[in-house]
Amino acid sequence: MISAAIVGLGRWGRNIVEAASGHDRLKIIRAVEPDVDTAREFCNRHHLDFGPTLDAVLADPAIKAVLLATPHSLHPAQVIACAAAGKQVFCEKPLALHRADAARMFDACRKAGVLLAVGHNRRFWPSLRTLRDIVASGELGTLLHIEGHNSNENSQSITAGWRLSEAESPGGGLTGAGLHVLDAFVSMLGPVRQISAQLHSRKAGPPPLDTAMLMMDFVNGVTGTLSTIRATPFYWRVHVFGTKGSAEVLDEATLIRRVSGSKPMRHTFPAINVLRAELDAFADAVEGSRPYPVPEADVLATLAAFEAALASMKSGQPVRCDGQ
Template sequence: MKVAVAGLGWWGKQIIRSLGNSTKFKVVVAVDPMVTDDGRQFARESGVELAADLAEVLGRSDIEGVILATPHSLHEQQVLSALEAGKHVFCEKPLAMTADGAQRIVDACARQGKVLGVGHERRFEPAIVELMRMVRAGELGRLLHMEANVSHDLFRKLDPSNWRLDQKHAPAGMMTAVGIHITDIFVALAGGASSVRARTESLVFPDPVRDFTTATIAFGSRVQATISFLSVTPFHGRIAVFGDKGWVEIVSQGNVDQGLPTRLTHCSGTGVPPMERVYEANDAVLANFEAWADAVAGLGQYPFTAGELVDNIKLFEAIVQSSERGGEAVAL
């Protein structure tokens, strides 16, 4: 599939590097209205064209798909424009900033008959794949509770003007960076949320940048969850899922782009020694893109339903609202 990548920042470059290892993609052009000298050099070395105007690229007949790695508040309109131009779209997370926006996107995809990809590569990590298989196979029994803390300090290196620290694009601290991945997994396992209480705080970053986010979530299935994310501490990644027949804990050693192993621990009963498995890192980013390409080609089903995508943004929006209201409960 011949594609354009919009956004030539850190993650846009990472996407182009990953797609360079695939026979299913050819990145034709990178789009960025404010490209840096480093971006120009990267484009030359990667053998891709540079363009400043996404609308111009959407008019090109040689572009089959568009990949968006742009500031978050731009996603909805850019996705809708790409669909209107007849392109398949892969959008980095979050898909939209509101549930209504996410619904407009999935409805437009259905009307246009296009496949929507989304940047939730964590579902393609081997340990997460195994966790989801175990839960869906009933190996943990009835699902009861889920919890996660995924934190890192990469944002401390950013210039204060970076859009990733802007509340317009990245409200509720780390929710748009790492939290939205966790809620995607939890929604896939437990269904849509019914209520949430969330708090954020500026402990290290200057206000209004939030460096701490925590939330308690109730799902319609009556499963409960707690999540917390910090953007000022060395990397920590832990997800745990509990059922009435056992639990699973997943501990990651590094971010998805660092190529480090992940440990999965499974306890099936009191007094039964837990089983541990170590999963070597895969290119989960590329696995996600190739699943999207296969779905576009009619060779497989992309493993995200429209309902899951909208329910995840509903939960994200509720977390933002609750945190802005000092932890007030928000019903979905």
């Protein structure tokens, strides 16, 4: 059994705890949350020891892994501290707000001999897994273009806190929702060469009313577009176009394939507990049975594109991605 601690008991940290409940290989036994009063009832219900700081967790030899669901700017220092203490690390996306920080984090964990797993949970959607297989198989022919959208109206209920901070969540909805799509793009097509991006804000909020739009050129010659809106109901789409057909994912369970001369083929997949699947993959990687399915190279390429998009939003000009 991998004894673990969760750091951060906001909405997403609590979702992770719920997903790990009853896990046969990963057991969350401690929690770190500065706002002890709001965490007390939740921790008591889930039988978690808890406290306000990470130091006690890092000093506890019984804790083998640390799961981070904290503000993005805290990730670099926390991950590096966990590595120095010999803890396996699971960190929610984005791993960092700068590619260079993420590279330092991976390097620290590699030198310490511990895993650094990044929580890109949409990768575990059955529909998106199938789309990646379709793209890799070559059945779409020569790949030409990819389109994506992720909107999420969670911002309507967030009226305060770090998620509304430009320093923590730059680029409008790009950090929270759009990054899922950008990661999906990179997982299928590899690194982005250049990005042109715009951020249009109708009202600062809360809740904020803004749209983020990206146009990108991938190293492999494919073009792409991505958009995200924070104040409209949930909507997801990733659509890959090739010379022999196209395929798009509309949600966790729905994929549509199109081939010339045929009606669209709709595939529906059984629903799964996506966060549980992500934690299963983390446990597999800690135990050494299989690699964690979000490679370091993909994380760094996604963050390079993310940084370029933010720079383009500020300059109004196309920006080349780091390393390209």
